[in-house]
Amino acid sequence: MEALIRLNRLGCAVRLRYGPMRRQGLCFTSAGRDLPPVSPLSVQQAAALWEQRFRQCGVSEPHLSSQHIMAHVLGAKTMASLDPVILTEVLTDIQTQKFWELCSKRLTRMPVQYVIEEWDFRDLTLKMRPPVFIPRPETESRLGSSVSGVRCLEVGCGSGAISLSLLHSLPQLSAVAVDRSQEAVCLTRENAHRLGLQDRLEVRQLDLSVDAEVILKECGPVTVLVSNPPYLFSQDMTSLEPEILRFEDPAALDGGADGMQLIRQILTLAPHLLTDEGLVYLEVDPRHPPLIQQCVEEEMTAGLQYLQTHCDITDRPRFCVLQRRGTED
Amino acid sequence: MALVGMVLCKTTLRQSVRLNCLQTHGCILKNLLVYSTGTSKSHCMVTGRTVNLAHNRHLHIRRALHVTQPTMATGVLSEEEIFKKKSLQDYLKKVETEYRDFLKSVNMPECEHLDAEIMKFRRTRVTHLAPLVEYAKNLELKLEECEETEALLKDEDPDIRELADIDMRACLEAIQDLRHKILSRLIPVDESDASDLILEVTAGVGGQEAMLFTAEVFDMYQRFAAFHGWLFEILEYMPSEIGGLRHATASISGPQSYMKMKFEGGVHRVQRVPRTEKQGRMHTSTITVVVLPQPTEINFTINAKDLRIETKRASGAGGQHVNTTDSAVRIVHIPTGVVSECQQERSQLKNREKAMQVLRAKLYSLRLEEETSKRYHARKIQIGTKGRSEKVRTYNFSQDRITDHRIGKTLHDVEEFMLGEELLEEINEALQQFSEQEALMDLLDELVSEN
Numbered sequence: 001m002e003a004l005i006r007l008n009r010l011g012c013a014v015r016l017r018y019g020p021m022r023r024q025g026l027c028f029t030s031a032g033r034d035l036p037p038v039s040p041l042s043v044q045q046a047a048a049l050w051e052q053r054f055r056q057c058g059v060s061e062p063h064l065s066s067q068h069i070m071a072h073v074l075g076a077k078t079m080a081s082l083d084p085v086i087l088t089e090v091l092t093d094i095q096t097q098k099f100w101e102l103c104s105k106r107l108t109r110m111p112v113q114y115v116i117e118e119w120d121f122r123d124l125t126l127k128m129r130p131p132v133f134i135p136r137p138e139t140e141s142r143l144g145s146s147v148s149g150v151r152c153l154e155v156g157c158g159s160g161a162i163s164l165s166l167l168h169s170l171p172q173l174s175a176v177a178v179d180r181s182q183e184a185v186c187l188t189r190e191n192a193h194r195l196g197l198q199d200r201l202e203v204r205q206l207d208l209s210v211d212a213e214v215i216l217k218e219c220g221p222v223t224v225l226v227s228n229p230p231y232l233f234s235q236d237m238t239s240l241e242p243e244i245l246r247f248e249d250p251a252a253l254d255g256g257a258d259g260m261q262l263i264r265q266i267l268t269l270a271p272h273l274l275t276d277e278g279l280v281y282l283e284v285d286p287r288h289p290p291l292i293q294q295c296v297e298e299e300m301t302a303g304l305q306y307l308q309t310h311c312d313i314t315d316r317p318r319f320c321v322l323q324r325r326g327t328e329d
Numbered sequence: 330m331a332l333v334g335m336v337l338c339k340t341t342l343r344q345s346v347r348l349n350c351l352q353t354h355g356c357i358l359k360n361l362l363v364y365s366t367g368t369s370k371s372h373c374m375v376t377g378r379t380v381n382l383a384h385n386r387h388l389h390i391r392r393a394l395h396v397t398q399p400t401m402a403t404g405v406l407s408e409e410e411i412f413k414k415k416s417l418q419d420y421l422k423k424v425e426t427e428y429r430d431f432l433k434s435v436n437m438p439e440c441e442h443l444d445a446e447i448m449k450f451r452r453t454r455v456t457h458l459a460p461l462v463e464y465a466k467n468l469e470l471k472l473e474e475c476e477e478t479e480a481l482l483k484d485e486d487p488d489i490r491e492l493a494d495i496d497m498r499a500c501l502e503a504i505q506d507l508r509h510k511i512l513s514r515l516i517p518v519d520e521s522d523a524s525d526l527i528l529e530v531t532a533g534v535g536g537q538e539a540m541l542f543t544a545e546v547f548d549m550y551q552r553f554a555a556f557h558g559w560l561f562e563i564l565e566y567m568p569s570e571i572g573g574l575r576h577a578t579a580s581i582s583g584p585q586s587y588m589k590m591k592f593e594g595g596v597h598r599v600q601r602v603p604r605t606e607k608q609g610r611m612h613t614s615t616i617t618v619v620v621l622p623q624p625t626e627i628n629f630t631i632n633a634k635d636l637r638i639e640t641k642r643a644s645g646a647g648g649q650h651v652n653t654t655d656s657a658v659r660i661v662h663i664p665t666g667v668v669s670e671c672q673q674e675r676s677q678l679k680n681r682e683k684a685m686q687v688l689r690a691k692l693y694s695l696r697l698e699e700e701t702s703k704r705y706h707a708r709k710i711q712i713g714t715k716g717r718s719e720k721v722r723t724y725n726f727s728q729d730r731i732t733d734h735r736i737g738k739t740l741h742d743v744e745e746f747m748l749g750e751e752l753l754e755e756i757n758e759a760l761q762q763f764s765e766q767e768a769l770m771d772l773l774d775e776l777v778s779e780n
Binding site for chain 2: 068078085087123133228236283285314316
């Protein structure tokens with residue numbers, strides 16, 4: 001009892017000491033928890049405050065993090081898309097509370113996409129939830145313009161970004177998306193429902209290395225196979241930023257010693273899944289395209305022909321296109 | 330001598346309807362004195378021809394006397410007045426001869442040995458000119474008919490007079506209609522009229538006040554777009570601290586959007602007591618509006634090799650190795666050094682598309698400007714196409730008026746005007762009409778100087 005009283009007093013003392021500073025919104029309690037300020041702050045002030053806080057704590061992209069979270073709290077996508085008058089407006093208590101809560105999450109190095117629980121991919125806004133892989137902008141760029149077909153299989157769908165944006169832009173298409181992770185499958189389903197694309201998308205929890213036969217039997221034949229498989233070299237995994245290392249599913253990133261583990265499995269399976277002249281689109285590490293080409297040409301995966309390599313927006317060879325050879329089986 | 334002058338003056342004035350008698354009275358008299366000293370009395374008085382001569386001459390002198398006044402303030406001519414111009418009549422005659430010659434050559438078998446290109450050109454030209462020639466012919470017929478009916482108007486029988494009156498009215502209507510058709514065929518079509526556009530507003534002289542007004546004008550155009558049902562998409566918005574606007578870009582698309590917005594380009598001036606002013610003094614500030622036609626894919630291509638696309642992800646490994654939220658994109662067109670950027674969207678691809686859109690518009694406008702200056706470098710007054718440094722319009726809040734300096738038109742009720750609805754549309758239509766007429770006159774002048 002006495003201890004409790006003492007604790008309470010200590011709390012009072014702390015509050016008395018930091019109170020005025022907190023009221024000005026200039027200081028954070030050193031106790032670890034960041035409490036919202038007592039007096040109201042404007043949008044601009046609050047955003048600047050947290051930007052500074054992120055910077056102090058070595059959080060990456062301090063400015064953008066604070067801006068994106070603020071925009072989300074205000075119900076927009078980016079601050080740039082908002083009427084600038086809003087910058088001088090005072091945040092409501094609920095908004096302040098929310099902003100502080102979300103920014104505190106970011107302080108733990110949680111990626112902004114997980115903090116605000118959504119992100120944009122091409123024309124779509126998708127739900128994001130840890131530990132499901134966050135789609136990268138490289139994936140956005142090549143898609144769509146090249147892919148066509150009537151039925152598509154995606155291996156390792158994650159949040160469903162690729163399948164859903166293909167379905168969104170190609171009304172004739174239907175798709176199967178598989179992922180080994182339960183969370184990913186659930187998230188893809190949820191996103192499909194939110195976008196009203198669930199009728200054309202079948203989502204299955206299957207692992208390529210374990211359920212190869214089920215996939216062959218139940219998912220094929222398809223005209224297009226797309227995948228952004230885990231392609232990082234195992235040795236690079238430790239050097240990743242905390243945002244990725246702590247929050248994203250390592251299974252969606254780690255591609256084995258040469259990053260080719262899953263890629264090889266896909267290449268082996270592809271000829272049996274595809275229809276005649278069906279296509280495979282793979283997004284890989286810039287070091288991979290020559291390896292894949294070699295792999296296909298050395299008998300290992302008979303039935304596939306390497307067509308071409310496309311570069312991403314930064315001119316790195318990242319996309320491989322392969323085709324099933326029509327004549328033999 | 331003065332009496333002769335007066336008599337002649339009266340005749341002349343009766344004929345030239347559009348001259349203001351009182352204003353020009355003095356100078357005509359003076360001119361006529363000069364004139365009459367050089368010619369015999371009988372000449373000036375009797376024949377219609379000499380009177381016409383005097384008429385032309387005095388018109389000529391009048392213009393010379395008023396040369397210090399801006400020619401742009403002359404206002405819009407009616408269709409009838411345009412048709413009175415000799416250059417137009419000459420042009421129509423020329424078109425008719427050209428049409429007849431080409432038609433003959435197209436239909437003659439012995440001309441078939443001619444170059445296929447030439448024949449093709451002649452054939453298209455014939456199809457193009459055919460309706461024009463027909464309208465002109467009909468117009469002539471109608472005018473003759475009109476004259477005949479005019480005689481009947483003085484008939485003794487009231488029934489005939491009434492009939493003639495009805496005929497006359499129908500005839501005049503038909504003439505009006507034909508004239509309108511001819512003119513609309515003659516007015517050169519602006520190549521980019523059919524395209525969409527990019528709107529850029531930038532605060533000019535006047536600090537915060539200019540920025541506040543920039544924001545208001547930007548809103549006005551947004552409402553103008555809504556008024557016409559156009560799509561208005563903000564591409565860039567750089568606000569100032571107190572709610573003003575430093576610079577903004579928007580893409581506007583919809584039917585006739587460029588045609589109607591192109592006259593908005595230029596320097597807009599505002600005169601009022603700003604919100605920021607504490608002593609109640611009136612300020613004059615300016616903002617710049619730029620309207621760039623947005624090319625469609627078909628009429629303009631950019632070589633991908635000429636572009637340098639800059640993103641945050643260009644450094645480092647990219648792909649699965651990194652997760653950033655920086656989706657800003659900056660595109661540089663290397664040959665011209667033109668730059669555009671966008672960070673409006675969370676998707677990098679979307680930002681790239683938008684930046685590309687702005688870049689295309691900028692490049693297209695560069696090219697267009699080049700062509701325009703080549704084609705029209707002798708043109709004196711420019712509406713919409715060039716003259717961006719020129720002050721085009723003043724918004725005076727204390728007098729509650731808006732004046733467009735290009736056509737000397739003044740409207741009242743600034744607040745209503747800023748709603749971007751009927752009043753803006755009204756001034757826009759006046760500009761449109763004036764610009765069409767100007768283009769037509771240029772065309773005719775060009776033809777005259779060619780001959």
